[in-house]
Amino acid sequence: MARRIDTYLQDLVAEEKFAFYEAVREFSDAEVAPHLLDWERKHLLVPDDCLAKMSELGLFGLPITTEYGGQGGDHTDLCLLGLALGYHSQSVAITPGAAISLGAKPLQLCGTDAQKKAHLPDLAAGKRMFVFGLSEPGRGSDAANPEVTAIKRGGNWVINGEKCWSTNARWASHVVVHALTNPTGPNGKRSTCFIVPMNAPGVFYQEMKGKKVWEQSSTGSIVFENVEVPADAILGAENDGFKVMVTTLNGGRLFIASLALASLAFALDKTRIYAEERVQFDNKPIGRFQRVQDVIVDMDIALERGLTWLMHCCKRFEAGTLSREQAAKVKVDCSRTASDLVQLAMEACGGVSCFDEFGLIRHHNDLFVTRVGEGSNFALKDLIVRPLRQP
Numbered sequence: 001m002a003r004r005i006d007t008y009l010q011d012l013v014a015e016e017k018f019a020f021y022e023a024v025r026e027f028s029d030a031e032v033a034p035h036l037l038d039w040e041r042k043h044l045l046v047p048d049d050c051l052a053k054m055s056e057l058g059l060f061g062l063p064i065t066t067e068y069g070g071q072g073g074d075h076t077d078l079c080l081l082g083l084a085l086g087y088h089s090q091s092v093a094i095t096p097g098a099a100i101s102l103g104a105k106p107l108q109l110c111g112t113d114a115q116k117k118a119h120l121p122d123l124a125a126g127k128r129m130f131v132f133g134l135s136e137p138g139r140g141s142d143a144a145n146p147e148v149t150a151i152k153r154g155g156n157w158v159i160n161g162e163k164c165w166s167t168n169a170r171w172a173s174h175v176v177v178h179a180l181t182n183p184t185g186p187n188g189k190r191s192t193c194f195i196v197p198m199n200a201p202g203v204f205y206q207e208m209k210g211k212k213v214w215e216q217s218s219t220g221s222i223v224f225e226n227v228e229v230p231a232d233a234i235l236g237a238e239n240d241g242f243k244v245m246v247t248t249l250n251g252g253r254l255f256i257a258s259l260a261l262a263s264l265a266f267a268l269d270k271t272r273i274y275a276e277e278r279v280q281f282d283n284k285p286i287g288r289f290q291r292v293q294d295v296i297v298d299m300d301i302a303l304e305r306g307l308t309w310l311m312h313c314c315k316r317f318e319a320g321t322l323s324r325e326q327a328a329k330v331k332v333d334c335s336r337t338a339s340d341l342v343q344l345a346m347e348a349c350g351g352v353s354c355f356d357e358f359g360l361i362r363h364h365n366d367l368f369v370t371r372v373g374e375g376s377n378f379a380l381k382d383l384i385v386r387p388l389r390q391p
């Protein structure tokens with residue numbers, strides 16, 4: 001079946017980028033789609049052999065420069081990966097996606113040469129994985145002032161507290177911990193990021209149980225009890241931790257937008273094909289009803305518009321000209337529009353949409369994360385409104 005999304009991407013990206021997208025799409029069709037239902041019904045995280053195959057494909061090293069053994073890809077490639085893998089499963093896509101956009105990215109953007117040499121080759125080879133330790137049980141949207149603390153002791157730092165919602169925690173070798181270091185400093189200058197090995201004494205990980213979205217993705221809580229790290233574990237500058245996190249999130253939000261569009265692309269194909277197969281009243285396809293057509297056409301318009309906007313934002317991200325507001329806007333719009341339309345697509349298809357094997361319910365549930373993750377849409381509107389309030 002020809003995918004509608006391919007028509008648009010072929011026009012929007014260069015030939016070699018489309019070839020990369022096709023390679024990941026083929027992997028996803030062969031290695032993810034046939035097993036997904038089984039993984040879901042058994043409540044499995046992404047299995048080790050699938051992780052190993054993604055690693056062989058070089059997906060974990062996608063944006064890492066060739067100097068460190070990576071693929072030297074850019075943000076367009078990252079979002080193409082999100083679109084290709086997310087078409088079947090957001091939770092499979094977020095596994096390399098978060099490892100890259102939230103794990104390796106802060107190191108690439110803010111790490112010292114020594115830190116890059118120490119970690120990037122293994123991250124590129126899929127032998128290590130970093131996770132992003134921003135959120136805490138008491139600090140979600142209000143992340144600038146963490147409750148996790150780091151206190152100087154001699155030449156070292158001692159970290160205490162808990163991070164949660166850490167994507168990929170199950171497979172992590174290190175966590176980048178955002179910790180309070182300067183409680184009386186000005187806003188945005190109170191915290192520091194530290195690279196902490198998951199096997200350091202005093203680090204305890206637990207998978208968060210009961211999550212009914214992104215079911216194949218690992219989501220962990222990580223507790224730190226008097227964890228001592230040296231001064232060279234600091235990522236970026238001391239008391240500049242929030243800047244490290246925020247810089248990282250700009251790119252991460254584009255990836256989240258790609259997942260929302262991947263779900264929309266799946267729903268569009270599923271609905272338009274089903275609408276021609278399913279017959280009602282005089283043995284004629286439901287695709288002849290204008291209200292069903294409306295849903296299909298609206299999905300098609302939203303997909304083309306979202307992809308065009310996202311690819312534009314990726315170029316600006318690479319050029320260093322993408323503002324926080326722009327990254328927030330594309331994430332808010334793609335996630336909200338895709339969520340609304342996938343819900344309508346389920347209604348257009350009828351009762352069959354309730355079944356896991358039909359696929360729409362998975363995307364419907366996973367789209368919730370795109371609205372709340374990496375900054376909830378409600379909170380991100382605080383950013384978006386700022387320039388609008390200037391005279």
Ligand SMILES: Cc1cc2nc3c(=O)[nH]c(=O)nc-3n(C[C@H](O)[C@H](O)[C@H](O)COP(=O)(O)OP(=O)(O)OC[C@H]3O[C@@H](n4cnc5c(N)ncnc54)[C@H](O)[C@@H]3O)c2cc1C
Pocket residue numbers: 098102132133134135139140141142164165166167168213214219369372373374375376377378379380382
């Ligand atoms: C599956 C999943 C994976 C995640 N992975 C990671 C990860 O890898 N690393 C990480 O650090 N975090 C991760 N997160 C956490 C995510 O970034 C937070 O959920 C998000 O920042 C919102 O925080 P919260 O859930 O605590 O909501 P809260 O901050 O409690 O907000 C609840 C709701 O209140 C409203 N609200 C809050 N603030 C405002 C505001 N300023 N204006 C208007 N309304 C507001 C919004 O409706 C918001 O949705 C993940 C979350 C999920 C669900």
